[in-house]
Amino acid sequence: xxxxxxxxxxxxxxxxxxxxxxxxxxxxxxIVGSYRMDMMAWNDLDIDIENQDMSQxxxxxxTAFIIERFHPVWFEGKEEINDKGQKVWFxxxxxxxxxxxxxxxxxxxxxxxxxxxxxxxxxISMNTTPAQKDAIIDIxxxxxxxxxxxxxxxxxxxxxxxxxxxxxxxxEEFIRRQTNEHHNKTISDTx
Numbered sequence: 673x674x675x676x677x678x679x680x681x682x683x684x685x686x687x688x689x690x691x692x693x694x695x696x697x698x699x700x701x702x703i704v705g706s707y708r709m710d711m712m713a714w715n716d717l718d719i720d721i722e723n724q725d726m727s728q729x730x731x732x733x734x735t736a737f738i739i740e741r742f743h744p745v746w747f748e749g750k751e752e753i754n755d756k757g758q759k760v761w762f763x764x765x766x767x768x769x770x771x772x773x774x775x776x777x778x779x780x781x782x783x784x785x786x787x788x789x790x791x792x793x794x795x796i797s798m799n800t801t802p803a804q805k806d807a808i809i810d811i812x813x814x815x816x817x818x819x820x821x822x823x824x825x826x827x828x829x830x831x832x833x834x835x836x837x838x839x840x841x842x843x844e845e846f847i848r849r850q851t852n853e854h855h856n857k858t859i860s861d862t863x
Contacts (some may be wrong), residue, residue, distance in 0.1 A: 676807050678712040681770045694737050703787045709797040711805050713812035715774040723780035731761055742767040784822050796832050807841045814843040
């Protein structure tokens with residue numbers, strides 16, 4: 673299965689290339705997203721790190737490690753205040769270290785935010801059948817190929833909801849359903 677191959681390469685980034693060991697020196701790292709749910713459709717890793725010990729100095733140190741170890745083709749790092757008034761940090765990068773392009777997002781959050789993300793992932797994972805997981809991976813893969821998988825088009829949550837709640841099985845069913853939902857929402861917004 674394609675998801676298994678992707679996860680093997682994700683493990684290389686996490687363990688062979690030392691990302692998890694480096695993150696453990698900063699805080700408790702939690703792998704979330706499609707890796708945690710065992711539904712990887714593309715080369716993407718989402719890791720949340722508890723930020724109680726994070727600092728700008730550690731952000732710079734981690735940045736240096738990422739640049740030296742992963743030779744990113746794209747990199748972004750920032751410190752910001754979230755909607756709860758809490759300081760959070762983000763480091764995102766893309767790397768070709770495995771021979772294929774990988775996107776890695778590192779978020780430094782409070783423990784409750786991370787617990788919520790883990791609970792969401794666990795709920796999806798525990799409540800999908802093997803056939804639903806295959807449908808989710810297939811739909812994600814096809815959306816990626818069609819360049820329709822993004823924050824401003826179709827997101828993972830859209831796919832999970834369509835497959836789990838509405839028994840959508842194919843990309844065609846998914847797009848038709850999403851188009852109808854968008855059309856109905858547009859009509860109700862104008863009434």
